[in-house]
Amino acid sequence: MVDSFRYLSPTSTAIVKMLIARAPAEPIPWAPLPRPLAEATIALVSTAALSMATDAAFDTEGERANPWWGDPSYRIIPRTATERDIVASHLHIESAYLHDDLDVALPLRRLEELVRGGLVGGAAPSHYSFQGYLLDPSEFLAASVPAMVEQMKREAVDAAVFIPV
Amino acid sequence: MEAAGISTIALSMVPALTAAAGAPRVAAIEFPFGRPLGQPGDSDMQRAVLRATLETLRDATAPGTVVELPFKWPEPPDQVHWHPKEPSPIGRLLASDPSLFKQLLKGEIPAAASRRAP
Numbered sequence: 122m123v124d125s126f127r128y129l130s131p132t133s134t135a136i137v138k139m140l141i142a143r144a145p146a147e148p149i150p151w152a153p154l155p156r157p158l159a160e161a162t163i164a165l166v167s168t169a170a171l172s173m174a175t176d177a178a179f180d181t182e183g184e185r186a187n188p189w190w191g192d193p194s195y196r197i198i199p200r201t202a203t204e205r206d207i208v209a210s211h212l213h214i215e216s217a218y219l220h221d222d223l224d225v226a227l228p229l230r231r232l233e234e235l236v237r238g239g240l241v242g243g244a245a246p247s248h249y250s251f252q253g254y255l256l257d258p259s260e261f262l263a264a265s266v267p268a269m270v271e272q273m274k275r276e277a278v279d280a281a282v283f284i285p286v
Numbered sequence: 287m288e289a290a291g292i293s294t295i296a297l298s299m300v301p302a303l304t305a306a307a308g309a310p311r312v313a314a315i316e317f318p319f320g321r322p323l324g325q326p327g328d329s330d331m332q333r334a335v336l337r338a339t340l341e342t343l344r345d346a347t348a349p350g351t352v353v354e355l356p357f358k359w360p361e362p363p364d365q366v367h368w369h370p371k372e373p374s375p376i377g378r379l380l381a382s383d384p385s386l387f388k389q390l391l392k393g394e395i396p397a398a399a400s401r402r403a404p
Contacts, residue, residue: 123314123354125302128368132380135391137303143393144306149349150288151310158344169320180402188375189399213374214320215367222326231323231333241340254374257399270290280293280343282336285304286320 154280156242161279164245166269167227168253169219169286170211172196179210179252191254193261195269198248200229213254214286226286245276253285295343297322297335301352311346313339315355318368325360 126134154161170179173196180192198207204223209216219226232244249269255261273281287294288310298304299322301314315322315335324331335357342353359366373381380387389396398404 123301123316125300125314127316128299128318128366132377132387137300139391139393141303141306144303144308147308149308149310151349152288152291152293154293154343155291158340163340183402185375187398187402187404188379189396189404190402212370212372213377215370216320218321218326224329224332225321225323225326228323228332228336231329231336234333235337235340240337254376256376256395259400266287270287270292273287273292274290278292280295281287282339282343283294283296283309284322285296285298285300286322 156279158241159239160242162243162245162277163232163241164273164276164278164281165227165229165232165248166281166283167198167248167250167286168211168284169209169214169216169226169250170252171198171207171209171219171223171227171250173198173202173206174208175206178208181210181212184212184254189256191256192252193255193258193265195249195251195261195265197272198227198229198250200233200244200246200248202227202229202248211252211254211286219286226284228284242279245273245278247272247276249281293343295339295346297339301354305350305352310349310351311343312352313342313355314352315357317357317359318366320368324357328360331357331360 235241295311296309297313323335
């Protein structure tokens with residue numbers, strides 16, 4: 122049995138239990154995989170606040186100034202990115218591991234291997250990252266999610282793999 | 287995203303929250319924060335975790351599917367370090383003012399959460 126609270130402090134456990142209790146009971150959305158996995162195009166989405174070093178980083182100064190707030194924007198990470206190309210700006214995790222090896226959180230190389238092995242049809246040209254600490258996700262949902270969906274549709278993405286950190 | 291016809295799956299270390307938030311498909315894993323696929327350099331583990339996640343995406347037939355992945359974290363619990371060297375801003379704020387923590391536990395999220403400047 123996977124213990125959701127295995128690595129959380131008592132404080133964080135209490136906050137997560139509160140979030141579970143106040144999650145609205147809504148119908149769960151469902152889009153069937155539109156084609157067999159072996160023919161499907163996949164995009165990865167990481168919550169690790171990853172940005173290309175050539176792009177603006179996530180706004181950690183804003184979160185330091187107002188700890189209730191988290192940057193609700195998103196970044197595109199190209200399929201060929203490696204740990205040498207990215208900056209991680211998440212203030213709630215140790216980012217040293219993914220700076221050593223990006224595949225611990227955004228497994229682009231592992232995805233390419235599974236494409237070559239035939240499990241998956243293809244990796245999308247663009248993958249995505251946002252900053253997962255969002256006590257109020259309304260701006261993220263209103264602006265960032267539709268923009269990511271639009272880019273995915275342009276690139277004929279069939280399925281997205283969300284990878285929280 | 288599903289409404290736009292894109293299937294989704296989440297590889298989650300807190301599956302209780304991910305499922306409660308309404309994720310259609312969840313692959314649950316008991317790994318420390320920051321390294322959901324495995325240790326740096328452990329390509330075999332990373333590939334196995336991603337493969338199992340994608341197989342869950344392929345095989346799930348009903349909304350709300352949660353599949354528990356069988357992987358075990360390779361370090362003893364007392365050797366797992368995942369916290370940042372500098373505590374998070376909200377962690378420090380809550381530690382400095384227990385009344386804010388109590389307020390948050392009641393589900394009262396301050397209006398300051400919605401704007402960069404409070």
